[in-house]
Amino acid sequence: MNALGIALTAMAIMTLTLTSADSAVKPFVETREQRNAKMAWWREAKFGMFIHWGVYSVPAGKWEGKDVPSVGEWIMLHGKIPCADYQKLPEQFNPTKFDAAEWVKLAKQAGMKYIVITSKHHDGFAMFHSKTDPFNIYDATPFKRDPLKELAAACAKEGIKLGFYYSQAQDWNHPGGAAMAGGHWDKAQDGDMDKYLQDVAVPQVKELLTNYGPIAVMWWDTPADMNQQRADMLLPLLKLQPGIIMNNRLGFYDGDFGTPEQEIPKADSDNDWETCMTMNDTWGYKSTDNNWKSTQNLERNLIDIVSKGGNYLLNVGPDSLGQIPSPSVDRLKAIGNWLKTNGEAIYGTTRAPFTTMMFDGRATMKDNKLYLFVFNWPSDEIRLPDLRTSLQSARYLGINEQVDYTELPGTEMRASLVIAPPSHPDPIATVIELTYADKPVR
Numbered sequence: 001m002n003a004l005g006i007a008l009t010a011m012a013i014m015t016l017t018l019t020s021a022d023s024a025v026k027p028f029v030e031t032r033e034q035r036n037a038k039m040a041w042w043r044e045a046k047f048g049m050f051i052h053w054g055v056y057s058v059p060a061g062k063w064e065g066k067d068v069p070s071v072g073e074w075i076m077l078h079g080k081i082p083c084a085d086y087q088k089l090p091e092q093f094n095p096t097k098f099d100a101a102e103w104v105k106l107a108k109q110a111g112m113k114y115i116v117i118t119s120k121h122h123d124g125f126a127m128f129h130s131k132t133d134p135f136n137i138y139d140a141t142p143f144k145r146d147p148l149k150e151l152a153a154a155c156a157k158e159g160i161k162l163g164f165y166y167s168q169a170q171d172w173n174h175p176g177g178a179a180m181a182g183g184h185w186d187k188a189q190d191g192d193m194d195k196y197l198q199d200v201a202v203p204q205v206k207e208l209l210t211n212y213g214p215i216a217v218m219w220w221d222t223p224a225d226m227n228q229q230r231a232d233m234l235l236p237l238l239k240l241q242p243g244i245i246m247n248n249r250l251g252f253y254d255g256d257f258g259t260p261e262q263e264i265p266k267a268d269s270d271n272d273w274e275t276c277m278t279m280n281d282t283w284g285y286k287s288t289d290n291n292w293k294s295t296q297n298l299e300r301n302l303i304d305i306v307s308k309g310g311n312y313l314l315n316v317g318p319d320s321l322g323q324i325p326s327p328s329v330d331r332l333k334a335i336g337n338w339l340k341t342n343g344e345a346i347y348g349t350t351r352a353p354f355t356t357m358m359f360d361g362r363a364t365m366k367d368n369k370l371y372l373f374v375f376n377w378p379s380d381e382i383r384l385p386d387l388r389t390s391l392q393s394a395r396y397l398g399i400n401e402q403v404d405y406t407e408l409p410g411t412e413m414r415a416s417l418v419i420a421p422p423s424h425p426d427p428i429a430t431v432i433e434l435t436y437a438d439k440p441v442r
């Protein structure tokens with residue numbers, strides 16, 4: 001499939017994902033207080049690590065010596081690889097460099113508060129010791145370990161919340177898995193979807209929500225051919241994890257949060273949403289994909305997303321030895337370093353009382369404080385709109401200088417603020433903390 005075909009495929013997936021999963025049918029009966037209590041940690045966390053890791057990291061984007069133009073985890077479909085050939089891959093999958101503690105330590109160093117990892121992607125290969133089906137990393141590879149078990153233990157030890165991604169509808173190696181974006185290409189894939197759900201998806205999700213300790217997020221994906229009857233086969237399993245939250249991609253039902261992908265929506269509601277994004281162009285590892293976004297781009301994406309009330313789920317795609325690519329590691333460490341001195345302007349904040357920025361930057365709010373993130377300073381000053389409260393103090397986070405500001409006269413309770421540029425602005429973003437007499441409102 002050429003690049004256009006891939007783009008159209010992705011569009012089709014996204015349309016299906018965002019429309020079919022964005023129904024208004026609420027999956028749970030809960031009070032506002034119950035919902036707020038359930039979402040509290042997630043709204044505070046703001047920043048998570050997405051991990052796309054699977055047997056597709058073995059071919060890493062190439063098949064029979066040729067590049068397969070697609071994201072790494074879609075190589076089987078775009079390469080139209082026969083099931084029997086793909087099912088030989090686990091013999092070569094022995095990620096001896098995998099170290100769960102190292103991955104969790106990196107997430108913490110990056111300032112990430114939760115991890116969502118692919119437990120089973122569309123290729124149907126389970127990255128855990130599934131008793132449901134031997135097409136899994138424990139039974140089918142020389143590795144003979146359960147990386148999700150090891151990751152769950154490392155997350156519990158370090159206080160990082162753990163979520164599982166599960167492809168509940170698309171499954172290219174089990175008969176009856178939904179056919180999307182080019183459908184089935186191998187007779188072995190033909191079968192009944194309800195039987196696939198009953199025999200594979202339901203028991204595997206049950207294993208995931210039973211055998212790995214506290215699971216904080218269920219991250220469903222591509223709800224192809226899902227309907228209420230099929231969603232109702234899976235939804236009750238969440239009762240195994242009291243307090244768990246789920247995204248909006250189960251199918252038929254809405255979810256606890258929206259999932260804009262590779263994009264940052266405008267800030268137009270107080271709904272919960274999470275942008276998921278790659279650091280290069282692929283979710284699953286591809287040896288040829290070195291189109292890495294800059295640290296500044298990634299950091300400013302985090303600031304932009306949080307200023308609009310969202311979470312950022314930033315992806316890493318480990319290789320077939322279990323190593324996170326070094327360009328990802330370098331970027332995550334740099335982002336974490338910036339968050340060390342500026343994180344209080346990110347974690348636990350909400351949208352500021354104005355969305356139109358009068359300067360090249362963003363703003364967040366927490367209680368009686370406003371945080372301004374100035375990306376590029378104008379030559380003279382930045383201005384803030386009038387706010388119904390009085391400014392008590394101003395300071396830079398991460399810059400050892402006084403904030404030079406003037407309050408211009410306005411109505412008795414409303415004044416606009418002019419702030420002169422510092423001598424050494426932060427190249428990612430200069431953060432100014434403004435403390436007011438009470439919560440700043442327009």
Ligand code: FHN
Nearest residue numbers: 013017073221222261276283
């Ligand atoms: O098809 C998948 C894709 O491989 C990747 O997992 C993304 C991540 O959100 N979800 C689907 C495309 O929307």
